[in-house]
Amino acid sequence: MNAQTLDTIVRLIYLLAAAGFVFGLHQMNSPATARNGNLLSAGGMALAVIATVLLLASGSGGVSSTAWLIIGLGILIGGGLGLYTARTVKMTAMPQLVSLFNAVGGGAAALIAIDDYIRLSSGGDVSELRSLQFTIPTVLDVIIGCVTFTGSLVASGKLQGLIPGKPIVVPGGRIITFGVAAVAAIGALYLFAGNVSVPVLFLIIAAGLIFGITMVLPIGGADMPVVISLLNSFTGTAVAMAGFVIGSNVLIIAGALVGASGAILTKLMANAMNRSVLNIIAGGFGGGEGTVGETARGSGGSVREVSADDVAIQLAYASKVIVVPGYGLAVAQAQHQVRELAELLESRGVVVEYAIHPVAGRMPGHMNVLLAEASVPYPQLKEMDEINPEFPRADVALVVGANDVTNPAARSNPGSPIYGMPILDVDQAKSVVVIKRSMGRGYAGIDNELYTNPKTGMLFADAKEGLASLVAAVKAV
Amino acid sequence: MSPELLSAITIFVLAILVGFEVISKVPATLHTPLMSGANSIHGIVLVGSMLIAASATEPLSQILSLVAVAFATMNVVGGYVVTDRMLQMFKKKPAAVAKPEAEG
Numbered sequence: 001m002n003a004q005t006l007d008t009i010v011r012l013i014y015l016l017a018a019a020g021f022v023f024g025l026h027q028m029n030s031p032a033t034a035r036n037g038n039l040l041s042a043g044g045m046a047l048a049v050i051a052t053v054l055l056l057a058s059g060s061g062g063v064s065s066t067a068w069l070i071i072g073l074g075i076l077i078g079g080g081l082g083l084y085t086a087r088t089v090k091m092t093a094m095p096q097l098v099s100l101f102n103a104v105g106g107g108a109a110a111l112i113a114i115d116d117y118i119r120l121s122s123g124g125d126v127s128e129l130r131s132l133q134f135t136i137p138t139v140l141d142v143i144i145g146c147v148t149f150t151g152s153l154v155a156s157g158k159l160q161g162l163i164p165g166k167p168i169v170v171p172g173g174r175i176i177t178f179g180v181a182a183v184a185a186i187g188a189l190y191l192f193a194g195n196v197s198v199p200v201l202f203l204i205i206a207a208g209l210i211f212g213i214t215m216v217l218p219i220g221g222a223d224m225p226v227v228i229s230l231l232n233s234f235t236g237t238a239v240a241m242a243g244f245v246i247g248s249n250v251l252i253i254a255g256a257l258v259g260a261s262g263a264i265l266t267k268l269m270a271n272a273m274n275r276s277v278l279n280i281i282a283g284g285f286g287g288g289e290g291t292v293g294e295t296a297r298g299s300g301g302s303v304r305e306v307s308a309d310d311v312a313i314q315l316a317y318a319s320k321v322i323v324v325p326g327y328g329l330a331v332a333q334a335q336h337q338v339r340e341l342a343e344l345l346e347s348r349g350v351v352v353e354y355a356i357h358p359v360a361g362r363m364p365g366h367m368n369v370l371l372a373e374a375s376v377p378y379p380q381l382k383e384m385d386e387i388n389p390e391f392p393r394a395d396v397a398l399v400v401g402a403n404d405v406t407n408p409a410a411r412s413n414p415g416s417p418i419y420g421m422p423i424l425d426v427d428q429a430k431s432v433v434v435i436k437r438s439m440g441r442g443y444a445g446i447d448n449e450l451y452t453n454p455k456t457g458m459l460f461a462d463a464k465e466g467l468a469s470l471v472a473a474v475k476a477v
Numbered sequence: 478m479s480p481e482l483l484s485a486i487t488i489f490v491l492a493i494l495v496g497f498e499v500i501s502k503v504p505a506t507l508h509t510p511l512m513s514g515a516n517s518i519h520g521i522v523l524v525g526s527m528l529i530a531a532s533a534t535e536p537l538s539q540i541l542s543l544v545a546v547a548f549a550t551m552n553v554v555g556g557y558v559v560t561d562r563m564l565q566m567f568k569k570k571p572a573a574v575a576k577p578e579a580e581g
Contacts, residue, residue: 017521025514045518081547091563104549105522111526115538118538246525251521256490262515265500265511368505378506
């Protein structure tokens with residue numbers, strides 16, 4: 001087989017791989033086909049890698065044994081680390097791991113452009129380095145890749161608790177952010193103007209790395225669903241740019257796919273919080289997990305406190321219960337307790353459904369994964385639009401660790417900061433039980449009038465303990 | 478603009494549109510696996526990393542490409558495995574979860 005035929009075959013395999021990615025993503029439309037979709041996508045990836053090995057092994061480029069050693073060693077190290085972490089991670093820690101994988105992907109994309117640039121600039125002919133069609137994708141790849149690398153690492157650290165989840169505001173942090181952005185922009189213009197300079201490229205790299213850190217540090221823990229999907233989108237774009245740099249269509253296609261899907265997801269998440277992406281990146285509300293301790297008991301009406309035994313009787317004799325799990329449930333890792341309670345109720349003939357707000361949990365759709373891990377059948381997991389008409393028919397709405405997404409002020413009070421945010425219409429249930437550690441405010445830092453509603457009972461407890469005591473109490477009914 | 482660049486840009490734009498179209502139908506239930514799955518797809522950067530590793534001769538270049546290959550492989554392998562683990566849990570009915578203790 002001559003080199004040209006092989007090249008054609010390899011390109012066709014790449015096309016097949018790209019088709020695999022598209023179909024794979026498409027099959028994510030339904031939980032029933034999603035697993036196949038992922039395998040299809042993985043198959044495409046395997047094909048692409050095998051085709052690349054074929055291309056290199058055909059000898060057209062004369063690949064040295066050192067190069068094979070580098071590739072083999074890299075795959076062994078990276079594959080080992082990836083496999084180990086992916087198999088051992090807990091479902092609650094999923095967001096930080098996905099974020100970590102995103103970081104290394106962005107880092108790899110940046111390294112491709114960096115390496116390419118250094119190599120070409122040390123060779124004799126630098127004419128290519130002066131053309132815009134080379135410098136634009138190179139600079140974009142380097143900047144976006146570097147920002148994603150450090151940004152995702154910081155996000156991962158925040159989710160893991162290595163870095164405090166609350167917004168960290170460094171004095172003058174805003175100035176540093178603007179400063180490094182300016183440095184990157186000036187460096188980029190310098191290279192676009194046709195200058196060839198490796199030191200300037202390194203300046204851009206440093207600016208990108210610092211920007212990633214200063215961008216994510218001031219963002220609160222509860223905004224992480226938006227940040228993670230934004231960074232995922234960034235990596236896709238960086239990979240597409242890397243495709244332009246080395247002239248690889250499969251990188252362009254896959255990168256663009258991910259870039260676009262990440263952008264849509266980011267927009268969905270931001271809409272669900274009724275904030276613009278820019279507002280979130282600028283670091284809006286304070287808080288995240290940090291505000292739980294503060295108490296605001298008694299402000300604006302009285303609160304009815306209930307005991308686990310009262311709630312148990314209410315639940316046991318209900319015909320329909322809607323569980324509203326939120327961020328607090330994810331933090332307390334109480335998904336198994338909630339499933340246990342639901343099963344107990346179902347065995348008594350109660351219909352149990354879960355109302356999932358789009359931003360519940362710590363990354364987009366995270367709550368669904370946590371409940372699926374606890375073996376909750378997915379047909380019981382209802383999206384907001386689907387479950388809202390059901391609330392008036394529910395005897396009890398059980399709110400576990402959710403706050404702002406249940407606040408009726410979002411519907412009724414135009415003066416409220418969350419006015420207009422899509423919420424779960426919990427207040428329309430016949431009665432409401434809220435499991436909450438204290439009267440502390442939610443992420444938005446405002447009072448929730450749901451708690452002072454006469455039909456609401458407050459069960460003050462940690463999500464996990466509260467649910468466990470309910471399980472015990474229902475058993476005793 | 479060279480014809481190659483033009484066709485590359487064409488592919489880029491069309492792929493973005495496909496991305497929008499395919500994703501906008503995914504239910505919120507699957508957003509996490511979707512993100513994780515998309516996350517693995519950008520692991521395709523492994524192909525690019527292998528290509529630069531193959532032609533690396535300078536020590537600096539060799540180190541950079543080694544890191545790139547390792548990073549990208551971690552992205553690919555970890556991403557797909559973790560997505561599969563998540564999707565495996567989505568079931569219509571809990572497999573063998575008995576609840577005999579529930580009567581009372």
